[in-house]
Amino acid sequence: MSDTSSLDALIQALRRLPGVGVKSAQRMAFHLLQHDRAGAQVLSQALAQAATQVRHCERCHTFTEGAVCETCLDPARDATRLCVVETPADQAAMERTAAFKGLYFVLMGRLSPLDGVGPRDIGVHNLLERASDGVVQEVILATSFTAEGEATAHAIGEALKRRGVHVTRLARGVPVGSELEYVDLGTIAHALADRR
Amino acid sequence: MSDTSSLDALIQALRRLPGVGVKSAQRMAFHLLQHDRAGAQVLSQALAQAATQVRHCERCHTFTEGAVCETCLDPARDATRLCVVETPADQAAMERTAAFKGLYFVLMGRLSPLDGVGPRDIGVHNLLERASDGVVQEVILATSFTAEGEATAHAIGEALKRRGVHVTRLARGVPVGSELEYVDLGTIAHALADRR
Numbered sequence: 001m002s003d004t005s006s007l008d009a010l011i012q013a014l015r016r017l018p019g020v021g022v023k024s025a026q027r028m029a030f031h032l033l034q035h036d037r038a039g040a041q042v043l044s045q046a047l048a049q050a051a052t053q054v055r056h057c058e059r060c061h062t063f064t065e066g067a068v069c070e071t072c073l074d075p076a077r078d079a080t081r082l083c084v085v086e087t088p089a090d091q092a093a094m095e096r097t098a099a100f101k102g103l104y105f106v107l108m109g110r111l112s113p114l115d116g117v118g119p120r121d122i123g124v125h126n127l128l129e130r131a132s133d134g135v136v137q138e139v140i141l142a143t144s145f146t147a148e149g150e151a152t153a154h155a156i157g158e159a160l161k162r163r164g165v166h167v168t169r170l171a172r173g174v175p176v177g178s179e180l181e182y183v184d185l186g187t188i189a190h191a192l193a194d195r196r
Numbered sequence: 197m198s199d200t201s202s203l204d205a206l207i208q209a210l211r212r213l214p215g216v217g218v219k220s221a222q223r224m225a226f227h228l229l230q231h232d233r234a235g236a237q238v239l240s241q242a243l244a245q246a247a248t249q250v251r252h253c254e255r256c257h258t259f260t261e262g263a264v265c266e267t268c269l270d271p272a273r274d275a276t277r278l279c280v281v282e283t284p285a286d287q288a289a290m291e292r293t294a295a296f297k298g299l300y301f302v303l304m305g306r307l308s309p310l311d312g313v314g315p316r317d318i319g320v321h322n323l324l325e326r327a328s329d330g331v332v333q334e335v336i337l338a339t340s341f342t343a344e345g346e347a348t349a350h351a352i353g354e355a356l357k358r359r360g361v362h363v364t365r366l367a368r369g370v371p372v373g374s375e376l377e378y379v380d381l382g383t384i385a386h387a388l389a390d391r392r
Contacts, residue, residue, distance in 0.1 A: 004250070004259055004260060006249040007246055007250050010245070010246040012242075016232060016238065017224045017228070017239075024215065027215070028213045028214060028215075029246070030283060030284065032212075032246075033250050033259060034304055034305070036212060037247050039213075040244075041244065042209050042212070043240075044241070045240070046202070046205045046206040046208075046209035046210075047209070047228070047236045047239055049202045050206040050236065051228070054202050054229050063200055064200060065201070108230055109230070
């Protein structure tokens with residue numbers, strides 16, 4: 001319908017969001033136009049603002065609006081430990097534990113040959129340089145425990161070890177609060193092998 | 197983190213979309229900023245454009261950019277039949293059947309006392325006026341077959357009948373292509389009662 005081209009354009013644009021199909025996009029567009037036009041304006045401005053203002057930290061590659069992010073600039077952090085995570089969301093999860101006081105390197109992805117994501121896309125070269133700067137004494141690999149996350153950790157770990165860097169990986173084991181009966185076999189086998 | 201206020205604002209704004217929680221919003225923001233900044237700009241402009249340009253048709257209340265929508269302006273449509281639907285998406289579904297050549301009245305919602313949606317919010321007064329204009333000979337109630345949709349159809353139907361308008365409702369029955377064994381009991385009971 002040519003007299004609703006703005007609506008059609010909005011539905012098409014919403015479909016670019018991950019996990020949003022045509023039905024969800026229609027529902028979102030209807031909701032915004034019928035019940036929350038202010039929300040549409042707020043979202044429009046937030047998108048334009050973020051798309052122009054947010055860039056990558058020169059040191060750790062996470063999202064930031066300055067040249068270097070606040071975590072990297074914080075003098076209270078332990079610069080000898082470098083934690084490698086896949087995304088800013090993973091970094092935020094680590095931060096919420098309050099158990100890590102070192103610095104981060106955010107890959108902004110993971111190795112995924114099928115999706116055409118190679119070492120260059122996740123900044124492996126920069127990570128190797130950073131880890132060999134003489135300050136970093138330990139690199140903690142905190143990529144996901146999925147097939148791609150494990151492959152990424154393995155590739156990065158091997159490259160770092162070749163340069164003589166001390167590399168560790170987050171422990172695999174039984175999650176806190178879980179009953180053994182309901183834990184999957186692979187996890188129990190790993191927990192048994194890594195018993196201490 | 198104060199140096200990612202644009203990112204935080206974007207995540208908060210995305211959460212205003214229906215069905216989007218904090219995890220989905222983070223994933224959407226990450227996707228747009230890391231993989232599709234052009235998409236973020238396109239969506240930003242589409243939102244601003246739609247929020248300012250799209251309004252309601254004066255005759256049928258559907259979304260349009262003119263004063264009256266193209267369907268209402270089409271002289272080839274049968275003005276004696278008026279189909280009442282809940283949303284523009286429902287109207288689009290009716291149109292795709294190519295089985296209806298009359299005009300529409302779009303409620304832009306349904307009666308829902310729990311959500312504070314009353315007759316005024318869905319334009320019942322305008323519908324009653326429209327149906328009594330001497331041109332409309334039949335009003336086809338095509339609201340959803342949910343509890344709220346049925347209640348809406350009942351309330352509108354009663355009001356129209358009191359004004360002497362001929363009112364019909366979409367047939368309830370067994371969906372095309374379905375095996376009787378897997379059809380729910382309520383549907384079979386209705387199909388039996390309405391057999392012809």
